[in-house]
Amino acid sequence: MSSTDNEVMYDVILVGYGPVSEILAVMLARLGHSVAVFERWTERFPLPRAVCIDHEIYRVLSAIGLRDELPAVSHPAPPYRWFNAEWKELLSIDWSAESISGGTDVNFVHQPTMEAMFDKAARRYKEIDINLGWDVVEVRQTDAYAELVAREVDTEKVRTVRGRYLIGADGANSLVRAAIGSSQEDRGFEADWLVIDLLPNEGVTLDIPPAAQYCNPARPTTIVPAGIRDGRYYRRWEFMRMPGESREDLENETMAWRLLEPWVKPDQAVIVRHKVYTFRSLIADTWRKNRLIIAGDAAHVMPPFMGQGMCAGLRDDWNLAWKLNLILTGQADGSLLDTYQIERRPHASDIIDLSMYLGKVICIPDPEAAARRDKAFFEKTVQPPPPFPSLTGGLLDRNANGEINAPAGLLSPHGTVRHKGLVGRFDDLVGLGFVLILRNAAHGTSVTPADRACLAGMNGKIVHLGDQEDGNGEEVIVDLDKKFTPFMDGHGIVAMLVRPDFYIYGGATAPSEISGLIERLAIDLGKYGFKRAGESNNKAEEGSEARL
Incomplete structure (x- = not known):
């Protein structure tokens, strides 16, 4: 028996129901988008795989409504120390250190317990249709939609389901990756x-x-x-x-x-x-083909020595979610997704390199080679590990030569602030989306009415740092944790424009540069058919279909 659910067009179909799929479903549903999930298994895998999340992912999960639940399923990490056979320290990574996002750099988690929390969050949304016990046997696409064929494991019933986009979070042996035709490096x-x-x-x-x-x-x-x-x-x-x-x-x-x-x-x-x-250590060559996309282990597999496997997949989610939101609401066309692989693949590749560096330190079974390794660490002649990556491509501010203007691509700071008489985390009080952060109130005079209208058209916000809330309390934030002020002063900027995924689009080193920064973001978004609020219509999504 077979049926076609062609009377329903989901915004997004997800293949797989691990943590990457669970969280992407929540990210999209909280923005009002309909999501259908198909997973072969009816019960969650009961054993841990991932054991930690970093500060960035803790911030992301907090921002989508899980802040109050996280302390029950996680705990701050201790320092991460590397020893030789005689227990002499070779390397120390201070995972307990205060992070740019606030809190420790890393938190340890019990994955089954965390996934149960994710699943509970997903089931709170009427926009999410969870189909467990359905084995996806084929995915395909047309210019107008993506489509999957799924067979119910118990009954052999077959369904065909359509959505505007289909995302494979279906693991290292991804069916969706195969449908895209992507090879792996x-x-x-x-x-x-x-x-x-x-x-x-x-x-x-x-x-x-x-x-x-x-x-x-x-x-x-x-x-x-x-x-x-x-x-x-x-x-x-x-x-x-x-x-x-x-x-x-x-x-x-x-x-x-x-x-x-x-x-x-x-x-x-x-x-x-x-x-x-x-x-x-594997990374897919192609992460998207028109309406078919991959994320998580379907796109990248890495050694576990940095604890970044699940984190990398959740970063994929966060990058996709805000871009899909602009597309699905008609504010941008499908070409905005061209920036997904451009931004995420180099970042994931760099983390694989970092994980491999650490793996090659420990995975030495030969005593003589291990002795040479120890000697290099003790004499400090060893090649240092690569730095943790930032964004190096995509939607970032650039100069006339096409070079990225620092600090574009860096993760923005985050901490506890006072805003509108309330004390809390910046994301909770200011809200998500594009945010222009000014170093002080005086720089607000450099933001013209046209600039403000431009940012408002992006659903953007403006705030400035201050020592106390003043008469302009709608925009002032008091930096209680001293996260923002040292960051901006250290980079020599008076303003920074932050993207919805918390990465910095660009900064201004002088008040006179702020208008240009805002205009360049508008121009860059315009390359992907972006329409400012009030200009939006369904033609953006229709145009994306025509261009696919």
Whole structure:
């Protein structure tokens, strides 16, 4: 039996229902867009994979309404320390440090508990149609819509469903990626690791490093938190498969306890999961073909040593959500999605490089090579790790030569502020969207009525920093955490124009440059058919269909 749901045209269809799909559905639904989700499995995968989120993703999740729920499923990270076989420190990454987004740089999470929170959030929206137990067997597209064919696992019933766009968040073996015709670049990292998650017994305190890589060539080992559930803290060990060992040998529970023996005994904890995973480094060449798009593991797979796999997928979501919103509301045409891969692929590629750098530090089974590595770290002759990436392409302010004007592409600061008599986080009080932040009230005189009308047409806002709320309280923010003032002074700017995804479009080094900055954003958006508020009509989306 088959049917075509052609009486319904969803705004977006999502294939897969992992965390990337759950959160993208919430992002779109909260903006009023209809979303259909199709997932083969009827029950959520019960075991952890990802164990942490960084400050940027914590800010994003908070901004879409999950701020109050996050503390129950996450906890601040300790410093992340790397040791050689003699437990001498090689490298330290201070994940406990205060971040530009406010709070610690990294938070550890228990993924199944977090996903349950995501699912609960998704089910609050009538705009989201969740179809579990439906196996997507084909995806295709026309100039006017994307379409999938799904078969119900239990009944063999077949449905055909249409949407304006279809996004594959369907994992490393993505059907949607195959439909796009995208190949994958193999960046050359591959290693098998036994992953063990365990729950210490009540009252047991383990004498272990809080978060560490034990770079012992006899057995490279990872020891990190694995999140919190019902007030109890999980722990994770990862052990590299050594030459001559089989995957089957490692997946034996007796072997798992033998490997854990230096740190934990069977009477101290319960093993929740032990399984061998292959860590790889892959990135898709093509992330979008007209109305078909990929995100998350469908677009990129990376070693876990920076804890960025899920974070990268949620960044894909955040980049797509605000652009799809402009397209679906008729304010821009489909070509705006051309900037998705331009912005996200280099960023994900750089994180893969950073993860591979760290992976190559620990994944050394040869004692002589490990000794050379140790010597280079101790003598400080080792090549330093790549910096954490910013945006390097896409919708960013540029000079006449096409070069990006600093600080365009950087993540904007965030913190606690006072605004309109209230104290809270900047995003909560000022709101989301384009925001022009001025260094002080005096610079507001450089923003002309035409500038204000231009920003209002983008649904943008203007605020300025001040020591206290004054007569212009509609626009002043008091920087209680001292995040914004040092950032702007450090970059020598009097204004910064922030995009809806919290990345800086551009900055002005003098008041006289502010009008030009606003105008350049309007021009750049205009390249993608952007229509300012009041000018919007359905022709933008119709035009995008014609151009596809």
